[in-house]
Amino acid sequence: QSVLTQPPSVSGAPGQRVTISxxxxxxxxxAGYDVHWYQHLPGTAPKLLIYVNSxxxxxxxxxxxGSKSGTSASLAISGLQAEDEADYYCQSxxxxxxxxxxGGGTKLTVL
Amino acid sequence: xxxxxxxxxxxxxxxxxxSLICTVSGGSVSSSNYYWGWIxxxxxxxxxxxxxxxxxxxxxxxxxxxxxxxxxxxxSKNQFSVxxxxxxxxxxxxxxxxxxxxxxxxxxxxxGQGTLVTVSS
Numbered sequence: 001q002s003v004l005t006q007p008p009s010v011s012g013a014p015g016q017r018v019t020i021s022x023x024x025x026x027x028x029x030x031a032g033y034d035v036h037w038y039q040h041l042p043g044t045a046p047k048l049l050i051y052v053n054s055x056x057x058x059x060x061x062x063x064x065x066g067s068k069s070g071t072s073a074s075l076a077i078s079g080l081q082a083e084d085e086a087d088y089y090c091q092s093x094x095x096x097x098x099x100x101x102x103g104g105g106t107k108l109t110v111l
Numbered sequence: 112x113x114x115x116x117x118x119x120x121x122x123x124x125x126x127x128x129x130s131l132i133c134t135v136s137g138g139s140v141s142s143s144n145y146y147w148g149w150i151x152x153x154x155x156x157x158x159x160x161x162x163x164x165x166x167x168x169x170x171x172x173x174x175x176x177x178x179x180x181x182x183x184x185x186x187s188k189n190q191f192s193v194x195x196x197x198x199x200x201x202x203x204x205x206x207x208x209x210x211x212x213x214x215x216x217x218x219x220x221x222x223g224q225g226t227l228v229t230v231s232s
Binding site: 002033034036038040044045046047048051052057089091092093094097098099100101102103104105 | 156157158159160171172173174175207215216217218219220222223224225
């Protein structure tokens with residue numbers, strides 16, 4: 001059971017927009033700790049997509065955006081492409097567990 | 112370009128100690144700007160932070176693993192390592208070494224490719 005809750009799967013057609021939610025609590029996201037997002041393709045290293053809630057590293061397309069409100073955060077992917085099919089993870093810090101915590105991951109399927 | 116490469120045995124027997132090394136190239140583990148850590152992913156499951164270390168040697172561990180984990184840094188070899196004692200099948204996972212920017216919930220901007228460690232007799 002992950003501290004941060006993500007939907008197990010989401011899907012969308014090419015060109016569409018999808019969002020992936022990450023729900024936490026008052027000891028992590030709700031406490032103001034930063035949220036980060038990663039894209040993970042099987043057999044490869046996870047790739048940082050969004051850091052500190054809404055910032056994109058250089059090289060990440062602006063089709064990817066992040067937001068945070070209250071005890072939740074979201075990753076939005078617009079203009080879906082086949083290459084976006086991957087697992088996505090959110091990450092934050094939990095003051096009760098005293099460490100970094102990840103969501104359970106969301107598998108994105110591009111129809 | 113920073114690169115991290117994990118190395119170590121791919122098979123460890125139950126009750127023994129898992130030991131992995133991460134070799135850093137294109138950067139220095141002696142930098143005061145970064146933390147170095149380990150993250151794992153059991154088969155079919157999500158990511159789990161194991162712990163991190165600062166160049167000074169200060170360490171931060173996942174409380175659920177703290178009693179069994181030791182992370183250390185070897186500045187002369189530009190490497191850092193993880194040891195996990197008394198392993199069980201539940202410790203079977205792909206282990207990633209990584210770089211963080213701060214200690215408390217930082218994002219990871221560089222990852223190694225990962226190495227699969229299987230715990231089995």
